[in-house]
Amino acid sequence: MSEHATSTDVLVIGGGMAGLAGALALRENGANVTLVERAPEFGEVGAGLQMAPNASRVLRRWGLLEKALEIGVQPKHLVFRDAVTGEELTRQTLNGEFEERYGAPYVVIHRSDLHRVLLEGCEAAGVKLVNDVTVESVETVGNRGVAHTLAGVDFEADVVIGADGLRSTLRPLVADDEPVSSAYVAYRGTVPITDETPRTDLEDVIVYLGxxxxxxxxxLRKGELLNTVAVFKSPSFERGEEQYGGVDELEAAYKDCVPAVQEALKNLATGIRWPMYDRDPIENWVAGRMVLMGDAAHPMLQYLAQGACQALEDAAALQDASVGTVFTSEGINPKAWDVALREFNDVRAGRTARVQRTARVWGESWHVSGLARTLRNLLFKSRKDNNFQYNDWLYGQDGDGVPSLTPKRVAETAAA
Incomplete structure (x- = not known):
C-alpha cells in the first residue's frame, strides 16, 4: 500500500449520476465518503432525461426533489404517435391519479441540471470530492478495498463503489464481457422555445414511433427549451463506425415520416451522435469490498427512460441495506459490509436485469414495420389512459424487487 494512501469509510469511483447518488446516500448514513473523478471538472453531457416516480421518490427522500422541480418540467401527458401517419396510439396522463398512485411526480430535466442538483447535495452533505484521479485497479486487502491510481496515490476504504459507467474499468473484476451494440444511434438537441415554436405539444412528452x-x-427548464432526440438504425454503426461524416443516414431514416417529425430534425445538433450500447445482465456485482453501481453494473438501452432512475434506486437500496448493519445506533460496524453488499446485490440484480431486458424488447416493438407495425398500433390503441398494468412493476412503490424507498423501509431495516 502506498505511503501516501488516503483512507476513508467509503470510496466512490466516478462522478456521474450513479456516483454522486451513491456518495450522497452513504454520507447521509453517517459515512466519511470520498468521491474521485478522472475528469478535471465535474459535469454531465447530453440533453434531457425523464425522471419517473421511482426516481423522484428517491430525490424526495434526500430533500432534493423541490430543487429538481424548480428547474425541471412536470409534463401533463406521455403521448405515443405513429411517425408515418401521425395517428395517436395511446397516452398516459402524468398528474392526478398517476401521481397519487406512485407517490411522486414525473419530471423531465436537463441532464446537467440533475447532475448539478446531486453535486450540490454532495457538497452540502460533506462528501470529499476529488478531480483528476484515474483509478487503474481495485483489490481487497484484509477487510478493506484499495484503489490504485495512475498517479501512484492509493485510496483505501471499507467499501469501494465502482460507478465508472458503461466501459467500467472495474467490471472485469466480476464479469468477462463487453458492451453490446444495438445498431441504433441517437442525435440530440435542445433549442430555445420562441414565439415561432409551434404551440402544440409543449406541455407533453411526445414519442413518434417509426x-x-x-x-x-x-x-426543459420551465418550458424555456425544447429537447429533441432522434434514434434510428444506422448502417454505418452496424459496420462498426461510431461517428459518421454526414447527415444522409439521418435524413434517410425519417424520409417517410410526417412533416412534424421531419421539421423536428432541424433541432438536432448533428456534430456528434450517440451510439447506443448496453450489456447483458449479470447476477453478481461484488468482488470483495468492491461493488458496482449504475451503468457499470447494469447499462441499459434508453427505451424505458430508466438509466438515471435505476442509478438512483441503486443508491437508495445500498443506503437501506447498510442502515442497521454497517451503520447502527452504536456507531459504524465496518465488518458488516459483506452482509450489506450481498443484500444490496440480491435486491438489485434481478430488478435491473428485468429493466435491461424489457428495454430491449420495448425498443424492438417501437421500430417494427409491416404487419408487426399494424399489430403494434392496434395493441397500443387498445390501451386506455390510466391503465397501469404496464407501469406498476416499474414505477410502483412495492414492485418486484424494488425497495419501497420510504422512511418506513429504513426503520424496518434498522430494527432487523
Missing amino acids: PDCHLVQYP
Missing part, C-alpha cells in the same frame, strides 16, 4: 426509427420531444 420503422427502424423514433423521435422524442419534450420541454
Whole structure:
C-alpha cells in the first residue's frame, strides 16, 4: 500500500449520476465518503432525461426533489404517435391519479441540471470530492478495498463503489464481457422555445414511433427549451463506425415520416451522435469490498427512460441495506459490509436485469414495420389512459424487487 494512501469509510469511483447518488446516500448514513473523478471538472453531457416516480421518490427522500422541480418540467401527458401517419396510439396522463398512485411526480430535466442538483447535495452533505484521479485497479486487502491510481496515490476504504459507467474499468473484476451494440444511434438537441415554436405539444412528452426509427420531444427548464432526440438504425454503426461524416443516414431514416417529425430534425445538433450500447445482465456485482453501481453494473438501452432512475434506486437500496448493519445506533460496524453488499446485490440484480431486458424488447416493438407495425398500433390503441398494468412493476412503490424507498423501509431495516 502506498505511503501516501488516503483512507476513508467509503470510496466512490466516478462522478456521474450513479456516483454522486451513491456518495450522497452513504454520507447521509453517517459515512466519511470520498468521491474521485478522472475528469478535471465535474459535469454531465447530453440533453434531457425523464425522471419517473421511482426516481423522484428517491430525490424526495434526500430533500432534493423541490430543487429538481424548480428547474425541471412536470409534463401533463406521455403521448405515443405513429411517425408515418401521425395517428395517436395511446397516452398516459402524468398528474392526478398517476401521481397519487406512485407517490411522486414525473419530471423531465436537463441532464446537467440533475447532475448539478446531486453535486450540490454532495457538497452540502460533506462528501470529499476529488478531480483528476484515474483509478487503474481495485483489490481487497484484509477487510478493506484499495484503489490504485495512475498517479501512484492509493485510496483505501471499507467499501469501494465502482460507478465508472458503461466501459467500467472495474467490471472485469466480476464479469468477462463487453458492451453490446444495438445498431441504433441517437442525435440530440435542445433549442430555445420562441414565439415561432409551434404551440402544440409543449406541455407533453411526445414519442413518434417509426420503422427502424423514433423521435422524442419534450420541454426543459420551465418550458424555456425544447429537447429533441432522434434514434434510428444506422448502417454505418452496424459496420462498426461510431461517428459518421454526414447527415444522409439521418435524413434517410425519417424520409417517410410526417412533416412534424421531419421539421423536428432541424433541432438536432448533428456534430456528434450517440451510439447506443448496453450489456447483458449479470447476477453478481461484488468482488470483495468492491461493488458496482449504475451503468457499470447494469447499462441499459434508453427505451424505458430508466438509466438515471435505476442509478438512483441503486443508491437508495445500498443506503437501506447498510442502515442497521454497517451503520447502527452504536456507531459504524465496518465488518458488516459483506452482509450489506450481498443484500444490496440480491435486491438489485434481478430488478435491473428485468429493466435491461424489457428495454430491449420495448425498443424492438417501437421500430417494427409491416404487419408487426399494424399489430403494434392496434395493441397500443387498445390501451386506455390510466391503465397501469404496464407501469406498476416499474414505477410502483412495492414492485418486484424494488425497495419501497420510504422512511418506513429504513426503520424496518434498522430494527432487523
